[in-house]
Amino acid sequence: MLLYALxxxxxxxxxxxxxxxxxxxxxxxxPGDPISxxxxxxxxxxxxxxxxxxxxxxxxxxxxxxxxxxxxxxxxFGTSIGTGRPVSQEVGSAFGNTIILAIAxxxxxxxxxxxxxxxxxxxxxxxxxRLVTSIxxxxxxxxxxxxxxVLVIIFSVELGMLPPMxxxxxxxxxxxxxxxxxxxxxxxxxxxxxxxxxxxxxTVRSTIxxxxxxxxxxxxxAKGMNDRQILLHVLKNAAPVCLAVMGxxxxxxxxxSILIETVFSC
Amino acid sequence: MAIQSxxxxxxxxxxxxxxxxxxxxxxxxxxxxxxxxRRDPVTLVCGVVxxxxxxxxxxxxxxxxxxxxxxxMIRRLYPIGSPNFLLGTDELGRDMFSRLIYGGRLSLxxxxxxxxxxxLIGGFLGITAGFLGGRVNMLIMRIMDVFYAFPSVLxxxxxxxxxxxxxxxxxxxxxxxxxxxxxxxxxxxxxxxxGFDFVEAARASGAGTLTIVRVHVLGNVLGPILVYATSLIxxxxxxxxxLSFLGLGVKPPEPEWGLMLNTLRQAIYVNPVLAxxxxxxxxxxxxxxxxxxxxxxxxxxxxx
Numbered sequence: 001m002l003l004y005a006l007x008x009x010x011x012x013x014x015x016x017x018x019x020x021x022x023x024x025x026x027x028x029x030x031p032g033d034p035i036s037x038x039x040x041x042x043x044x045x046x047x048x049x050x051x052x053x054x055x056x057x058x059x060x061x062x063x064x065x066x067x068x069x070x071x072x073x074x075x076x077f078g079t080s081i082g083t084g085r086p087v088s089q090e091v092g093s094a095f096g097n098t099i100i101l102a103i104a105x106x107x108x109x110x111x112x113x114x115x116x117x118x119x120x121x122x123x124x125x126x127x128x129x130r131l132v133t134s135i136x137x138x139x140x141x142x143x144x145x146x147x148x149x150v151l152v153i154i155f156s157v158e159l160g161m162l163p164p165m166x167x168x169x170x171x172x173x174x175x176x177x178x179x180x181x182x183x184x185x186x187x188x189x190x191x192x193x194x195x196x197x198x199x200x201x202x203t204v205r206s207t208i209x210x211x212x213x214x215x216x217x218x219x220x221x222a223k224g225m226n227d228r229q230i231l232l233h234v235l236k237n238a239a240p241v242c243l244a245v246m247g248x249x250x251x252x253x254x255x256x257s258i259l260i261e262t263v264f265s266c
Numbered sequence: 267m268a269i270q271s272x273x274x275x276x277x278x279x280x281x282x283x284x285x286x287x288x289x290x291x292x293x294x295x296x297x298x299x300x301x302x303x304r305r306d307p308v309t310l311v312c313g314v315v316x317x318x319x320x321x322x323x324x325x326x327x328x329x330x331x332x333x334x335x336x337x338x339m340i341r342r343l344y345p346i347g348s349p350n351f352l353l354g355t356d357e358l359g360r361d362m363f364s365r366l367i368y369g370g371r372l373s374l375x376x377x378x379x380x381x382x383x384x385x386l387i388g389g390f391l392g393i394t395a396g397f398l399g400g401r402v403n404m405l406i407m408r409i410m411d412v413f414y415a416f417p418s419v420l421x422x423x424x425x426x427x428x429x430x431x432x433x434x435x436x437x438x439x440x441x442x443x444x445x446x447x448x449x450x451x452x453x454x455x456x457x458x459x460x461g462f463d464f465v466e467a468a469r470a471s472g473a474g475t476l477t478i479v480r481v482h483v484l485g486n487v488l489g490p491i492l493v494y495a496t497s498l499i500x501x502x503x504x505x506x507x508x509l510s511f512l513g514l515g516v517k518p519p520e521p522e523w524g525l526m527l528n529t530l531r532q533a534i535y536v537n538p539v540l541a542x543x544x545x546x547x548x549x550x551x552x553x554x555x556x557x558x559x560x561x562x563x564x565x566x567x568x569x570x
Contacts, residue, residue: 018412146545
């Protein structure tokens with residue numbers, strides 16, 4: 001087990017290297033060069049060359065890559081040539097808001113999914129199972145940015161209950177855990193949680209169903225263990241698969257929040 | 267991913283020289299799949315709905331619809347049910363019904379094409395990695411891991427953001443996003459099938475590598491890979507629409523569901539139901555693809 005974990009960690013090296021190459025390549029895929037984005041089009045060529053030299057854009061790409069990698073690894077993300085502010089600050093504040101939203105959506109989606117999935121797997125009546133499977137299906141099929149718009153239409157435009165956009169009340173700075181801020185989070189959190197909810201409910205349901213059909217469950221029942229204790233055994237066995245899918249979903253959720261945040265942006 | 271298709275045992279029989287011709291067996295398997303599909307009302311209904319959406323999108327120019335590009339400043343945002351405009355008009359006075367039907371062309375094309383391309387490329391890479399194993403497997407799968415490290419939505423957005431808006435770039439970005447998962451599934455099924463006794467038996471009876479791949483491996487891995495790929499179509503449709511919604515996909519004035527959702531967003535206070543319509547189309551299509559995929563999985567007896 002420890003050996004396996006170590007081996008996976010060693011694999012991480014080349015993969016991280018590949019990821020850094022990909023990120024670097026992505027920036028250079030963009031048409032045009034970064035200097036022409038910040039200077040007026042009639043800037044004399046000498047000035048542009050000077051700027052290129054200053055930022056190091058005149059060096060060949062591999063040299064730029066190594067320089068960027070070394071500097072980034074030391075924790076310095078540089079300054080944005082667009083705004084002149086440190087990149088870590090620019091990204092950090094935006095990332096913080098995304099993370100708050102993502103955590104809320106994760107909590108909502110995962111807790112509901114574990115409950116619904118387990119209920120469906122245990123359900124004796126077909127109706128419960130059908131209902132949960134339908135919810136899961138809607139979750140994986142609904143375009144979440146559209147759902148966000150629909151939620152805004154229903155709760156903000158028609159009912160006027162919740163704010164349609166923004167991060168918190170006007171003229172408030174930063175984020176605090178109070179009702180005015182939470183009010184702004186309700187709709188985006190719901191919209192963001194539908195996809196992980198659908199995927200996780202499906203995963204939890206099928207995993208628990210599979211475990212319930214295993215012989216050890218019958219053995220535990222024969223031993224006379226009560227249902228609550230058996231459920232604990234079952235959940236423990238379902239945890240690895242479910243946790244793995246949760247990890248992937250959490251990553252996807254941070255990516256998907258771009259779409260939701262667009263809907264709720266001012 | 268366990269493979270429990272009936273074809274498995276039968277192909278195994280063919281490999282070991284039991285007197286059953288592979289052709290007849292394959293037909294038998296697909297016949298039973300078709301029979302099970304016919305008995306599944308949900309899948310049938312979804313199939314019909316999808317057929318309608320696809321057919322109307324393909325036949326849009328011949329359906330006698332009004333011009334989806336024709337704008338008019340005097341008839342903006344007509345409500346649903348207006349005379350001459352069954353589903354009203356959008357923010358530039360274009361006929362919504364016509365635009366929704368025409369929108370299916372791009373939306374479906376942008377959803378299905380990347381999955382098909384990724385199926386070809388990722389399937390090839392995955393089967394190669396799984397069948398050859400060793401260093402080749404290591405190389406291919408580690409490269410896939412690099413792409414896997416990015417959440418799919420993020421990868422799609424950053425790729426099309428970097429390459430610029432436009433339908434071709436979106437197709438390219440989405441194809442790149444779907445290659446790794448298909449490759450991973452293909453690799454894992456192929457690795458499993460490769461270890462089965464019938465492959466060993468075929469090799470012992472003198473079958474060449476190409477024959478083994480063609481008859482024994484492909485015959486058993488294509489089913490699960492196909493089923494997995496169909497389950498990605500709905501994701502692809504939503505992602506493609508999402509990219510257009512962000513302004514990274516199809517450019518205006520093309521009718522496309524995601525883009526229409528974006529441009530109609532300003533109209534949610536005036537005509538909310540109208541503004542939500544393109545999303546309904548995306549939702550219906552994606553839910554049908556998902557149900558079809560589930561039906562296919564059940565009919566083909568592939569375990570998730």
